[in-house]
Amino acid sequence: MTEAAERFFESLPARAPDVLVGLPEGTLQIDLGSDHQVEHWLVRMRAGSVQVSRERGPADAIWYSSAALFDRLISGEAQGVAAVLRNESTFSGNVVLFLAFRRFFPNPPGTRDPRETARRAVGRPA
Template sequence: MTEATERFFESLPARAPEILRGLVSGTLQIELSSGNRTEHWRVQMQPGAIEVSRHRGPADAIWYSSEDLFDRLVTGRAQGISAVLRNECTFSGNVVLFLAFRRFFPNPPGTRDPREVAREQAGRLP
């Protein structure tokens, strides 16, 4: 398990009030594999709160990923939906939980909000 992934999971409870504002509620089991070893993360989400544990248990959705891909996701070098569509990882269960969880991942380095760019461009008009 990389340090970036460990820090990512540790940061979730503090970031949840800002990110989980909707009515999302449920448990996401994340299975991260590397060779013959699998790390288990259980993420319980509810509006404004999240609980993280390293135990397996009943879940509304399960996400299977390699440790390498997950490390790229938590550092902004990969995008969750793109990874699923390219079949780099798999997901089963309540897709709303995956869509909510992916909002915790950072944007790629150098990414800017298009509204910010438009405001800058508008400010440069004669």
Template sequence: MGEATERFFASLPARAPAVLRSPIKGTLQIALATGNRTDHWLVELAPGSARVTHGRGPADAVWNSSPDLFERLVTGRAQAIAAVFRNEATFSGNVVLILAFRLFFPNPPGTRDPRETAREQAGRRA
């Protein structure tokens, strides 16, 4: 398991109050498979909180991908929904959970808030 992935999962509980503002509740299982080995993580999501355990268990939704892809997701070098569309990852169960969970992933490097760009443009015109 990559260091960025470990840090990502460790950071979820502290980041959850800022990220999970909607009335979401459920358990998401993350399965990261390479060869004949699969690492499992359970993420219990609720409004303003996330609890993470390393292991398997009952889940409302399951995300399957390679550890490499997940490392790219947690570092902003890949996008979750695009990965599903390209068949690099699969998802089953409650789609609302993955839509909420993807809010934890960072934006791609160099991405800027469009409001910042608009403010800069407006400042140049003044």
């Protein structure tokens, strides 16, 4: 497990109130593979809160990713849904939990909120 991934999971409980507003509740097991080993993370999501542990299931959904891809996701260099669609990672279970979890990932470097760009174009403060 990389240090960046450790810090990412440690940051989730503090970030949850801003990210998980009104989203469904459930448990997502994240399996990260590297060098023929798999590390498990269990993320229990509730509206405005997250509990993270390093264990396996029971889970409403399971997402598998390589540790290398996960590092690219947490740096904004890759997108979660695109990775699943390209079969770079796999997912089973309640897809809404995966869609909610991906909100913790940053946007790609250099992207801007289109609403902010439009406000600047019409001369309003952002």
